[in-house]
Amino acid sequence: MYHVVCRITLRPSILDPQGKAIHHALHDLGQTAVQGVRVGKRIELTIDAESEEAAREAASRACETLLANAVMEDFEVESATELEAA
């Protein structure tokens, strides 16, 4: 069993109004060093697989079919960690 973390982000060419609003809010708070904000999603999956590679593959498949929309989002399988048997 693997704990797999997927990261889904808006494509660089897509404007991120939510990130922009957060950026403005941070500036209003005086945190003017922040030069840009992009908001994405982190999705954690628990996957029954024989190997780390198989777990990563299953996670990629989940991202391609449902978790990310290729029109506006990119995804990355960040990590896959084997879970201790209970």
Add this chain to the structure above:
Amino acid sequence: MARIAVLVFPGSNCDHDAYHAAKHVFGQDARFVWHKEESVGDADLVIVPGGFSYGDYLRSGAIARFSPVMKDVVRHAKEGGLVLGVCNGFQVLCEAGLLPGALMRNASLRFVCRDVHLRVENAETPFTNQAQVGDLLTVPVAHGDGNYTADEATLDRLEAENRVVFRYADADGQITPEANPNGSARNIAGVLGENGNVLGMMPHPERCVEAILGHGGADGAVLFRSALAHLGESVAA
């Protein structure tokens, strides 16, 4: 009498408006089709209604697009059957790949609920054949994720193939940034699928088909009249 199937997902909330318009205002043979059903039957027109299917979890329309009934909607569309997706229905059709592009969070980050003016850009579609290019329709919008986006090449192709059916305009019919309620690319409010039989739009024509409701009156009726004319039906209203 045209057979009109109105899909119902968990979280649909404009299904009854669409049914009412089809059945009571236009006197057609309308029926609800629950998303778990595997067929839309012999429907002439499938309406994918507005609402918040599956609570908009993950992305608007992302889960509904895998409901059992959607396979048959794709089949119906591929065979040339008419499909109208409104609001969440537009999002579902984009997620299902029947329409290009995607609907993102409104540029204002606010839910927008008001009347807008739509300029008819193509009056030779199954849904606008009773209108004229340049006609202004007053139709309500009510959405948080209506910001139409697609890559530049797709947008260029949509325009070249005359598949932008409606654009957000001001009261004089001018296409301006101020008239754009959600930040949609090129003020696009409604687009046609590549075979011309599938239309997705954020505004709600089914909510304005009766003059008694005021505002724009019955400007949404022209879509229903057009679809019925396309299907060879005489129109009751």
